[in-house]
Amino acid sequence: MSGLDNGIISTALTTINDSFNVSPSWGTWSVTIYTLGVAISVPVIGKLSDRFGRRRLFIMEIALFGIGSLMVALSPNFVFLLIARFVQAIGGGGIFIIGSSHILSTLPKEKQGKALGMLGGMHGLSAVIGPNLGAVILSVTGSWHWMFLINIPIAIFLIIFGFVKIGESKPGSEKPLDFMGTILLSFGILAVMYGITRLDSSAFLESLMELDITLFLIAGIILFVFLIIHERRVEEQGGDPILAFSLLRKRRFQMTLVLGLLSGGFLAGIIFIPSYVQQVMQVPVEQAGYWLTPLALASGIGAGAGGFLTDKYGAARTVIISGFIGVFGFSLFPLLSDGFLSFLIASILAGTGLGILLGAPLNVLVGESAEKGEQGSALGTLSLIRQIGLTLFPVIYAGFITGSFSKIEPAIENDFDHSLNASEGNYGNLIDSINQIDNSQLQLDILNAVIEILKTGFATMFTTAASLSLLVIICGLYVKRMNKLEL
Template identity: 75%
Template structure:
């Protein structure tokens, strides 16, 4: 491992927090300008939505791969490369002469933005003492959630002040330059170091399988169901081939992109399930603003005030989850997050009628989500992995969360469309997911797997 004596944990946390905020802010910002962007390139709303879809696909592909590369080549180096890619992508988006160019630029942005949270988390797990990791990871998680809330509002402000959607992306440039310069000066390098050749075949199999599967999932609500199902099946077949290949590489003393021995650990497999469920947990939160407008009949201009407590609660939950993970451990923090999540979604299912009960229920759901999405899952993943696999482990958990965040909204939307009581059924389903989080947490704790 290479070290830099001038490095400071405070500097590292500050730089990673800024990077996570910048990357998370971007997708929220663009949601404000989708119609404006589509109109400026004279494309339909369906085509315009691909600016978000392609970003999602790019993040899904990049997270496990960047996690592995950061383990192999160094987290400082990969952080700087990721920030540079994100900055270059931002410039290209702003200068796009046509819509296809814009989509390519958004994909480059995603490849840069997708790994920042993973690199920051693995860096913290590798360099900070155990008693300080939870608080630092909680800050990253809280900033991630805060950026999602601030993004649409900031996008509206920028669009209103400048009248140009390009400035939404150009504001990333000074931040990226600052992060590159100070990342180079202030971060210490951490890497296990290996002379074994990079697993190119595994990288390609994993990337194409994720791309195929996620594309199929995102297109399930379109008219071409068979077409979408075909992509999902191809993705699953390629992923099976990927697992077989990785097992062979590891047996041959190679350096697999995702170690089969890591996948075979029960603790890690349960952490992956928690990652998937956390995506469903977040999906339940996503539908709350629509519930405010469609069921509680709150006017659009007032709905923002109703959901603000939930957004603040998620940030508080992320910080609280970090503190509790340091004090009582990540497993017990997962259990508490599950209890709070069950309480929040349970209230939505049966008791929410007016503003007061809504604030209580949405705040509980927000706190539970924040606690779960911040420190504990990353600490569980890191505890299951060797030093040389921490980034890989975190990237894989993040991928499962992204898959959950893609699958469950489609399922929840089906429940909402199916009956008049659809929202109650959807919240009940989200409560079941929180209950599963609670059960898995109890099981890990009882069996002392971590």
């Protein structure tokens, strides 16, 4: 439910913007505010669940998410909707973290991988099927409000059965909560994430140099430096830091965070596949969902397989396996996917690699690094780093695609002596411009030329995603070597 939310709303962004009469740039804040809220909440909620008990925090998170969903559906204006989306994010951000930390703290080690794989499978599937599910709800109900109202009965069900079925974990430290650390962490996350969301995909390096963006990124980094200094002091004085300095010093945990960042880039590559299907393979929007179904199923199966492999062969080897599958999957997209069969093979491999990585191994690595009572906080930190990757890499990937759009107009003018409307990377305007050409043969030739140009942008994106998969392999080998040295 929480994982589906951003994917679902992306389908209805235009409809929501029109209903409140706001511009597309202002309207995207309904997604941005949710991303910021999740990023802020995951490490804080993870720590609170360690301190006060996971069932209590889980039920509170579900209740907040349900209340936020109702507020969104009943929003009288756009500002109220943004506030409601932030409430949703604070509720949704900790649900997955609490579930994962509950598994790590209650199940024996030999069963953790399978359970985490099942949980990760649901989370991975949600990111892939969210946009398609949103389209279904919108087409059946005709109203974007039902995308949020549907969460209410689910939340009520979860609250009731949370009380009945989930056992409460023992509260952790009774030491005072680290308020200063919480404030530094929250504002540091807010500054960095806000700066990243302001980056321009069409001019990435130029926007990185803009003062209003650079100031937020620098401020966030400075706040994180102060946070680390503060947490070290709190830990030395016997306090209970929001993020244990001793945990941050562990090489295994550091490598797990690097893998978390790479997994965000891994997932971002998957998110752009619907655009590839429509723009390069020329699959109509109404049929694109069917082409993505194998990928969604593969990610779910991969998550389950990742849990099995983690239990049997260990987290490090499972990470390496996911990297190899990801390299082959992403490399096949630009090389072979000219038809459904080759696309099917590439998407199954990419989805399987993603599912394996997002499922059990990273969470198990966190469990191996964190002391008892720190699992929630450590998992929250991992989730935050993944969220940063999931926010940063789409900007980079979109820059590759937008760059290919910028080459269309001059290429068509030189080769066909014809002008097209390819401004601002708007694919709809581009296709409308091509459809207005009277000569059917010229129309077909220009469309094929446009597809070839767009393919170069997507090829660069998939090559970058494959390179990230290669880095996943390297990190996995490093963790495996550390394990051998410890033995």
